[in-house]
Amino acid sequence: MTTSCDLPGRDDPDGLIRLNHVILPDGVAVIAISGDLDLATADRTVRYVSEVIDQHDGPISADLSGLAFCDACGLGALIRIAGYAERLDRWVEFSQPSEALVRIMRITGVDARLLIPARAGLSGD
Numbered sequence: 001m002t003t004s005c006d007l008p009g010r011d012d013p014d015g016l017i018r019l020n021h022v023i024l025p026d027g028v029a030v031i032a033i034s035g036d037l038d039l040a041t042a043d044r045t046v047r048y049v050s051e052v053i054d055q056h057d058g059p060i061s062a063d064l065s066g067l068a069f070c071d072a073c074g075l076g077a078l079i080r081i082a083g084y085a086e087r088l089d090r091w092v093e094f095s096q097p098s099e100a101l102v103r104i105m106r107i108t109g110v111d112a113r114l115l116i117p118a119r120a121g122l123s124g125d
Contacts, residue, residue: 017041018066019048027058034066037074045074049081053090060085065096075104078114 016038021031031052037045053060062081067074078094085092094114097105105111 014040017045019045021052023056023058029056029058029060031060031062032066033062033064034068036069037067037077038069038071039073042073042077046077046080046084049092050084053081053085053088053092059093060090061093061095063095064098064101067098067101070101070104075101075108075110079110082114 015035017033017035019031019033021029023029029052031049033045033049035041049062062078064070070078081092082094093116095116097115102111102115105114
């Protein structure tokens with residue numbers, strides 16, 4: 001059984017970003033981030049994901065497959081989310097980023113921090 005959860009402010013009134021999450025039967029909280037992650041939506045996204053981190057003790061995965069656009073402010077939001085989780089001795093797995101987003105992460109050097117090693121193109125060799 002999957003549990004759907006709603007937090008206040010889950011959608012952007014302008015329709016630019018959609019945020020929701022479910023708790024899977026194995027205890028993983030999967031946060032879907034869809035739409036545009038940019039200057040207009042970065043703070044709202046960080047607040048939402050931080051609330052999920054605060055309320056859920058299990059593993060957390062942020063599904064980025066629905067992102068249509070992510071600029072430098074959006075990338076900064078992902079870095080802020082990762083930093084918030086780290087300060088709480090937690091980890092957020094950012095899953096299913098687009099190739100364009102992976103490319104931006106690599107160019108800026110944050111891929112090793114934000115992506116699981118296989119997705120970042122890193123190996124244990």
